[in-house]
Amino acid sequence: MEKTSRDPAMTDVARLAGVSHQTVSRVLNNHPNVREQTRLRVKAAIKELDYRPNRAARALVTGKTQLIGVVAQNSTLYGPASLLSAFEEAAGEAGFAVSVGRVKVLDRDSIAAAVERHRDQRVAGIVVIAPNSSAADALADVPAGVPLVTVDGDPDRPTPLVTVDQAMGAFEATKHLIDVGHETVWHVSGPADWFDAAGRVDGWRSALDATSAEVPPVVAADWSAASGYRAGQMLARMPEVTAVFCSNDHLALGVLRAMSERGKNVPHDVSVVGFDDVPEAAYFIPPLTTVRPDFAAVAHETLGLLLEQISDGETTRPRRTVAPTLVKRNSVAPPPR
Amino acid sequence: MEKTSRDPAMTDVARLAGVSHQTVSRVLNNHPNVREQTRLRVKAAIKELDYRPNRAARALVTGKTQLIGVVAQNSTLYGPASLLSAFEEAAGEAGFAVSVGRVKVLDRDSIAAAVERHRDQRVAGIVVIAPNSSAADALADVPAGVPLVTVDGDPDRPTPLVTVDQAMGAFEATKHLIDVGHETVWHVSGPADWFDAAGRVDGWRSALDATSAEVPPVVAADWSAASGYRAGQMLARMPEVTAVFCSNDHLALGVLRAMSERGKNVPHDVSVVGFDDVPEAAYFIPPLTTVRPDFAAVAHETLGLLLEQISDGETTRPRRTVAPTLVKRNSVAPPPR
DNA sequence: GCCGGTGATGTTAGCGATAACACCAGGTCG
DNA sequence: CGACCTGGTGTTATCGCTAACATCACCGGC
Incomplete structure (x- = not known):
């Protein structure tokens, strides 16, 4: 009962299977030149010993880790x-572990520090979720040579980038409102320095332009329900407002509440559309029509882009957008006549 | 301009500083027996080369990684x-990286799989956030010998555990309501299989018992604002209800909305207290009196417990609770007369 | 002034994997 | 029928670090 006996190593497996450790290595790495029978013997030995390869040893000799660093805001x-x-899920499926470096604020110093920590870990690549301009600016400091993909970052920057097609989602949401008969659509926007918010403003505006609808002023808010509520209180007082597209679902929730307090019925008096499709959106009163971004697809694109950079050093098509879908529920109706 | 030149290794630093690589190692590990002057020379060389120790090599020889695995629900x-x-923040400060293994549902298989992935990574220890009973049950499968700390887990299980003192927080919240004059306090509870929710029920009940107040039936809900709203609609109809303690702030938000819709003023007609102190709580209408758990303290205790296990193999005092604090705002007042 | 102790440093031997090459049997080909 | 390839396997060197031991100068005590 030796508690201290170390974990089995490759040589232990080799001895049990009656081969050399190198053959074990070949089996593990799926090299072609191993006889089927040998392969099975080795696999049996691996299972019997509950052997797991030592990643540190592998990393040492290959010079690569199976770790991806993510920098995200706290x-x-x-x-x-x-x-x-x-x-995390996508990376896990690809055999990579994810080390998360949270950052309190998305400023230059914090991001640089997080990136440094990841480089200390010798991560194979880094993903930065940089949804606003201060975060994007900070990326200028990241040394070249580290595979890096930005998510939700600055569309105008030349770094590899994956993002939800905000403009498209906003366009469709707005278009949908116009298609059911609204003369124009008001917009409650997220913080101006967030790219997501800016993209949604763009999409909204171009949908209005496309149909020559009048473009009302943007109602600026942050992402919170509270600010949506304040925006909604204002909009509820204006009889000409029949349709509101909100930059996210929380804002929409605030608007919904404000409308209901002022006796406006959604959707019959005012239609409201959100963005994000948060889990609760289907349980809002009324259930919210909203735009659903495909986060899983964003994750896969990001991982793909990163792995390309890791293996090739380069990448084709370094900018990818993922199309969101409009989810129709009960918060949209034709305008009152 | 050799792009391919590998990262500097310890020998490179040693050569530049005119010492042996072992001396560099000693400097890095703060061994006492290094002359100050030598130490400075080595540090200068490290800085000049932008040298960073190779963690894989270190892990290989020491048999320990600087990685902590966390299993948490998605x-x-x-x-x-x-x-x-x-x-993540606490671990980062202690020089550990955190690898997060998300899990979609907290059932036995998923948790076992996540733990396995972490063991493949040869993490130094594992933290499981297991806030409900299915998660806690799954921990039975985790093999012994892996340093493991449970957070928010089952208080009745003998594993090392850190948790917020839910009962104490609930006790204080309830006591506060009674102290300002309420005859009794109603409770809107979270899901029964969550330990947090159960602990808060216990604390509420014992505060009532301590003052011989009548114990009204628990109003069961999940954690959502929607369910709080439904609970609130019911409570608002009952004139004898003058004080409500909610198991979290979202529930409280729902109750607040239901009260306001029925023309009940908070705090003058009904007092409401929440739990969690979410960032928005101060912006609720009215600003919410609530219980603030100290997450940073929980994190530090957890890390401490884990590091003890990692180094000693054993641990003293394997159960730790962190006291929350009552944050008084404007949602509590004496009952109407 | 020799001896043992001590502080500062160097030397050597692994940790557990992969890469590169060596080797060997058996088949192909001129 | 010997040179040559080729699939399957073993041998050796190596990655960058730390542990353990070796070395050496210098100290104080008897």
């Missing part, structure tokens, strides 16, 4: 949090 | 998410 916002989950 | 709930952030 945030509980739905979008970033979902993205992170999805990415 | 969740955006405030409590777990905050805890995770706090833990």
